[in-house]
Amino acid sequence: MKNLTRRRFFEDSVMAAAAAALPAPLFAEIAQPVSPGEKLTVAIIGCGIRGKAHARELSRLPEADIAYVCDPDLDRADEVGALLSGELKRPMPKKVQDLRVILEDKTIDAVFIATPNHWHALAAIWAMQAGKDVYVEKPVSHNVAEGRRIVQVAHQLGRICQTGTQNRSRGSLAEAIRYIHEGNLGEVNLARSIIYGGRGSIGGPTDCAMPPRCDYNLWAGPAPLTKLTRPRFHYDWHWMWDTGNGDIGNSNVHSIDICRWGLGVTGLGRSVMSYGGRLGYTDVGETPNSQVGIFDFGDKTIVSETRGLKTAPFHPAIKAMWFFYGPGGIIAETGLYDPEGKLIKAFEGKSESHFANFLGAVKSRKREDLHAEISEGHQSSSLCHLANISYRLGQPATVTEAQKQLGELQVHEDVKETLDRTRHYLVEAGVDLEKTPMRLGRHLRLDGDREKFIEDPAADALLKREYRAPFVVPEEGAV
DSSP states (O other), X not given: OHHHHHHOOOSOEEESOTTTTOEEESSOOOOOOOOTTOOEEEEEEOXXXXXXXXXXHHHTOTTXXXXXXXXXXXXXXXXXXXXXXXXXXXXXXXXXXXXXXXXTOTTOOEEEXXXXXXXXXXXXXXXXXXTOEEEEOSXXXXXXXXXXXXXXXXXXXXXXXXXXXXXXXXXXXXXXXXXXXXXXXXXXXXXXXXXXXXXOOOOOOOOOOOOTTBOHHHHHTTSOOOOOOOSOOSSGGGGSTTTOOHHIIIIIHHHHHHHHHHHTOOSXXXXXXXXXXXXXXXXXXXXXXXXXXXXXXXXXXXXXXXXXXXXXXXXXXXXXXXXXXXXXXXXXXXXXXXXXXXXXXXXXXXOOOHHHHHHHXXXXXXXXXXXXXXXXXXXXXXXXXXXXXXXXXOEEEOHXXXXXXXXXXXXXXXXXXXXXXXXXXXXXXXXXTTTSOEEEOOOEEEETTTXXXXXXHHHHHTTSOOOOTTOOOOOTTOO
């Protein structure tokens, strides 16, 4: 196959780590552009909800041959294999538990990573070291440091790496963002990310039975092999700090990314603060079900709201997950509204499959062709991580104490109103804030260029994690 010779690493390589059994090349062959009609051989790593979505999207693209599906739980790999060979009318792929089998196969051009969050960075880095291009789901990382490593490895090795924030490929949204950037909304200093969706208790703690065909060692990978106490093994990893990032990293990352895009801000900002709690019930989950994140970019502010209990909509007339405010009105989703919520203009534009956009960039070898290049995914994912760090370093606080501390922030004045709405929402949901107060996160100042906090070693310690050998994200400089 022609694409194999174009995309193969030189034979000279070293072992990244003996236990990892994965070669880390000293030199990578510079991949050359290929014919638009040439097929690419790909693999799907992770066969849960998003893995099935990847299978459906890729099955629509004739330029992609799906050679493998991979999951530590072979029952899930079987499900995606059956979906592809049945309903989607594609050839049955090979089904494996260990992603390193795929990475060692030189016929694979690109991988699509839909694993739990704690595997995203290592899977992406290993794949790029093995000469593959990578599409990785959001959040692209489990913590800030490993997100930066994905960007560094992608750029150093010349790999194409796309973030799974698919709204970046919506033509109507791109037109709405262009409208903001052209100044038509006036000066825009505030953007909101809104996720309101009841999650409910996950139960526990209880003894958890491992799915019968799941290799827990492979599933845990970089994370500790902790005793399982959640009743539902798959999916509820989102709400555990070792493996997930809560709903801010699960759902809000999409709209935070759009807020960044619309405001035109880059980097991690100058400070962050978060408050909320796991309120309304008691279960084994660790991440907050109700959380506000305040991201300070100097003259611009992003506020994210996550509500996991029953709540009224944010806006009575506008159903949206992101809002931009300016003298010229409100932009939400892909519409322009007046202050009362009346639609003034619906933006239009031609959309593209986010997956097709990635495959096109794999062929052209032009990073700028990507709609969600990995550096964008790293920045948006990192904001979620920063809010969680603030929250985790916080303390229980009364509403009065929270009002006082929030009033000292040099951010958009609407931040105070957000606290009032949050308090009202929690009371309406039956939460007694006297008995179970919110956690008020630490106000953390940032050195955005270095992606570190200013004079806060405890916060800096949460920018990274301890890895379980051999599943170790390589240190900076170890490509």
